[in-house]
Amino acid sequence: MTRVRVTAPRRVTTGAGPVASGTGPAGSGTAGSGAGSAAGSGRGRAAAEARRAAEETDAGQVFVRALIRSQLRLGIVVAAGFLLIMLGFALLLGLVPGLAELRIAGLPFDWVLLGAGIYPVIGLSAWLYIRTAARNEARYRDLAGER
């Protein structure tokens, strides 16, 4: 099978070089998919153009700003939710008398709540965030035509 090699401009995505001061060999990781198969390079070029459009055109920036806003809102909502739950735990222990005398499997209730009960809440918040953040990005890709 003969391989047709479409040469995509290798560093077109990075514009004026990587964001970093560029001291290392690894670059920003977005440049250079040109060595792959023909289909890969073609898609790479389309994506590169989409990113350039996102950076340089007003329409592209509308999508980018919308993405940033939705990710920030998501982060703040999840953080606030988690902090509220934590505050609830603290208030529960502080305001309801007698809870500290309660035993769960022989262990004091306040120890179980603070020492073990908070961790599942943290994990769940993180999992929800990751799912929604990835969905926001997928929607951005659809809108910006980065396919």
Add this chain to the structure above:
Amino acid sequence: MNPVVGVAAFAAVTLATAVIGFYGLRISRTTGDFYVASRTVRPWWNASAIGGEYLSAASFLGVAGLILLSGTDALWYPVGYTAGYLMLLLFVAAPLRRSGAYTIPDFTEARLESRAVRRVTSLVVVMVGWLYIVPQLHGAALAIRITTGLPAWVGQVAVIAVVCVTVMAGGMRSITFVQAFQYWLKLTALAVPLLFLLLVLAGTGTPAVAEAPVNPTGLPPAGPYQNISLLVALLFGTLGLPHVLVRFYTNPDGQSARRTTLIVLGLLSVFYLFPTAYGLIGRVFAPGAAGAGQADALVLLLPGRMIGGLAGDLLSALVVAGAFAAFLSTTSGLVVSLAGVISQDILGGSVRGFRLAALFSAVVPLGIAATTDSTALAGSVGLVFAFTASTICPVLLLGIWWRGLTDAGAIAGMLTGALACGGSMLAGAVLGAAGTPSWLAQPAAWTVPAAFAVMVLVSRATRDRVPRSITRLMTRLHTPERPLVTER
């Protein structure tokens, strides 16, 4: 405790570290390998390594010690240490990875297009690193004194020597393997003895924690201000820790940086159950350990005290090994990230410069630790978190999410936070634990907002200094990478 146990445990950990480190040496050859392992580390490896690096003396020894001393108030420490990663995930992980920078100064320089900001950030990062290494060395001194009876400085010098050799030999790549191994070692070292402790407690027919936990010190519980201030420090301090952030550059892309963080959260949640259990057992069955001023050694003493005999010695050896793994892994992680910063700023970023910088960044805190006295480990690490929360955290958060940040604002804010928080730490050290008012003992609740406020106000006043590349930068930070796998 049998002194042979401590020495043997330390030797075994050192040997394992060296073997894994040299295995890494064979496969790390380029500058990229040295700094960020060429960004080819898988999420599970990376997450284990982050866990290994993050769980320091404060987590392994300090949390249980503090729980022994102050009960449920101290439970906020492990919660805060873990929840800090949630904040990191929500606001920093993916954009920071997408910035493509190697270190925090790289990021701030690129974001604000200013060498001056870079220099100030580097200075802050180096201070944070040194402040954080010192408690690790205090922990090493305590462990070596308790377990072997040797003078305290032996432990500190041994830790620094091992760290220097591994870091200078292998850089980040070998460190990744070492750190990942050390997470699992630390977990085992707490889990296995705990299992035996519980068996012993069940076997002797001790009523399973029927009586209320004792308060061995008789100290009053902390007020709401202290708990809130502590949580502010821990939640926002984690996302500014240099040795944690450098790990995020080793992820292939933003989405995998998020996945890594999720795994880290799981690993930390599991880990912190164990120090909590030790603290509770200590509070119920060995409250006397708090009296001798050795509360931080509770984890080390408990197996020998409650089990005894050969089994007790073996379990003690395991715990001691875990403790040294904690000192070694956190210290080497910090030394790697400090060496990255120092060598890029002063020594030109070569592999030789990295090695020199590693030596330098390890020896200075050794000097500080040797001339200062250890206080409660979890507490002194908590103060370091307050410091990062008041300096690096605002510049990262505003840099990632707010287009209006300027170089002048960033510098003013970082200096405000550093002076306010550093001043409080100094004042606290001078006044002593008893004489320090709580707003100085836990300064984060006012220093963090102050740093944010100064940063925003000065940026607003110097609006014309917003870099012109801001649009391109924000696009890069927040848009997903190309959907193709571009790194093989």
